[in-house]
Amino acid sequence: MPYDYKPFPFVTPPGLTAPEPRHPVVIVGAGPIGLAAALELANHGVRSVVLDDNNVVSVGSRAICWSKRSLEILDRLGVGAACVEKGVVWKVGRTYHRDREVFNFDLLPEPGHRMPAFVNLQQYYVEEYLAAKALASDLIDLRFKNRVTGVSQAADGARVEIETPEGSYTLEAGYVLACDGAKSPIRAMLGLEFQGVLFEERFLIADIEMEADFPSERRFWFEPEFHQGQSALLHKQPDNIYRIDLQLGWDTDPAEENRPEKIIPRIEKVVGHGRFKLDWHSIYTFQCRRLDRFVHGRVIFVGDSAHVVSPFGARGGNGGLQDVDALGWRLAAVVKGAAPAAILQRYDLERCHGADENILNSSRSTRFMSPSDGAERWFRDATLALAGHAEFARPMVNSGRLSVPCVYPLSDAPDVAGMPLSARPGAVAPDAPLGNDWLLSGLGGEMVVLAIGKPAPEGLVVRAVEVAVMPEVKARYLGDADSALYLIRPDQIVAARWERAEDGVIDALVAAIWEGRA
Amino acid sequence: MSLVTKRNLADQDGAYAALIGAHKGLSDAESTAFNARLILILMNHIGDQAVIGEALALAKASGGRVAG
Missing domain, CATH: 3.50.50.60 (FAD/NAD(P)-binding domain)
Incomplete structure (x- = not known):
């Protein structure tokens, strides 16, 4: 529909x-x-x-x-x-070279997160x-x-x-x-x-409505038979809508390529039949x-x-x-x-x-999909050729590195060596199940101290949330430590962490954050 | 680890001959593609980005390309 x-x-x-x-x-x-x-x-x-x-x-x-x-x-x-x-x-992406799968990735291999990848x-x-x-x-x-x-x-x-x-x-x-x-x-x-950079590359983007039982996976092809040596992406959306992206190259005429008479035969080759309706289409260039x-x-x-x-x-x-x-x-x-x-x-x-x-990340993916002539293309093609033969080359095949939040550079933030990197200062506080609830849900939208495996210090200027050492909490927040105190910002970014915080240290950091000094 | 620039192969002449032999009968384009694959394979084997960086710098410095 x-x-x-x-x-x-x-x-x-x-x-x-x-x-x-x-x-x-x-x-x-x-x-x-x-x-x-x-x-x-x-x-x-x-x-x-x-x-x-x-x-x-x-x-x-x-x-x-x-x-x-x-x-x-x-x-x-x-x-x-x-x-x-x-x-x-969805969480699995598959990348093909011609008709052979060369690489796949699972964006959320571990359970115990409220939200999917x-x-x-x-x-x-x-x-x-x-x-x-x-x-x-x-x-x-x-x-x-x-x-x-x-x-x-x-x-x-x-x-x-x-x-x-x-x-x-x-x-x-x-x-x-x-x-x-x-x-x-x-x-x-x-x-x-x-x-920044404007790349000399154009893609056709189209939504089609079609009855199909394609898997809920991201599928990307380099040099597929059905699209004359260029790249293609197929993605499933609700309501039987499929997203198709087709690389066009820089020498094509965007106005000409954006006509349904031109688009429909291209898509027929991708899906193998003409039983679909073109819902929306556009041509875009790459820029970073x-x-x-x-x-x-x-x-x-x-x-x-x-x-x-x-x-x-x-x-x-x-x-x-x-x-x-x-x-x-x-x-x-x-x-x-x-x-x-x-x-x-x-x-x-x-x-x-x-x-x-x-x-x-986006520039690197673009260059891999659309290498310039010469050395860049030789190495791109070499990577695709090797991917079918050697494991190391598969993750080098770059059809897009999917969005994960960056870790902010909070280089002065108090940290504890050896605690899990996934919860280091600057990172989004990892979610974890807490009985019938979830850790992130309990944080709300305010600055909080997360006290894991120990009571929170008394009289803090911010709310304290005490959390029991459940297995996922231990893996994501403690590592080998028995307990920890985490200061979490209102945007759920880890601001700092301590095994033991001396009196006043947490309050001082909270003040510095509100003053824009940390 | 830093890049080894002293002699490191027991049979240098044999290794050199194997490299030339692998290119025998290849067109320039095929040789170029072959070299690209070979470099990627060796780069992964080295597995140390600092060493690779030194190798890239040495290759660049020794190229002797005339400016202009």
Whole structure:
């Protein structure tokens, strides 16, 4: 079934009749990132106005692979369960050279996690669920058919010019979040430019509706018989929709290749028959680029407006949600006067780090799929040839390294040598089952001390959560140690860990984090 | 471990002949592809990225490519 787009109503904004009071946060763009940002701020008690130039959810499936970490974030925003229930759960990827499988990977080989490694779910569903939550929130004012035409800023805030079907108005905002996508008009309004690499490669992306019982796995082909020596990807989505990506090369004419008469015969070769309906299609180029900085005074870039990567690593939508995760608690504290604006520089630092890691992985995958002539192609082809004969070459075959959250560089953070690397400072606190509940669910969205196998020190400035030493908790948090204290940030990042913490050490670090010093 | 640059093969002449022999009858393109596979195999066998880095630097420095 193709998706049934239901337009959201345009509601006359109050600003058209009288100036509105200043808003703490104005979010531009009601895509997954803008909506998630609004919900995250609302979780922290902060109001926002969300402006979108359109009045429907994403046209086309666009971002479809939502990672475990994204599902954990979406869960905190109230839509994680809906996404998992509707989505196609998968964890295994298979890579083929011609007709032979050369490599496969399992993204979540161990049990004891609440969320699966990935679900495939069309972006329009994720937006639908997030929009429903946002519309139901007293703290979120979601305005469709409100197009931003100008942004200017002063030291203490920003002004946003808006055009609607009934006229134009202005909003005053403490902060503006530019969640307006890869082609961000706000980026252009501020005269900012992306830096990085644009690859000379084009892919056709198509959704087809088809009755089939293909496995819930990611399948990628190098040089398949059915696509003349190029690359191809097949991915299953809900509602009998399949995503197909086909490499086209740089010499093809994008307008010509984007015609259904041209696309349908190509897809017939992939699936082996013509019993499908073309649901959506587009042509895209590969780019790995980002802004130099994401925080520009009172305007903060979040998601694709700040950084873009080639697909095949699921690092676009998932990277954007991690931006939201790193920004929400900090911006909420600034707006409430509980933290200085300096704390926002930590968002900039951490997410530039995350974007660089995504760009690095994505660039490497792109180069492997689309090597330049000469040595790069010789080694690519050598790797594919060896993969059928030698085990070491199989993991070198790079059809995309799928999104895992980066570890933030918290180099000064207290740490204990020998404790598991998976829970080192800067990493997302690993989930683990706790009887009928889950460790991450118990953390909430605040700073907490996790006391494992021992009572928490008394009189801390933050809430303490005491956890028994269950097998998964021991494996993921303790290793050979008998007990530990972990300081976990509101975005569920491990801030520090100790075997024994002297009086005042934890409180001092908590203060440093809120002051943007750690 | 650092890169071994002193003599390390007992039968150097034999190893050299085996390398040349493996390329016998190959076109330039086939030789290039063969070398690429061989380098990947040896690189994995070495298994030490610092050593590989030294080898890359030595190969680069000894290339004698005329600038311009």
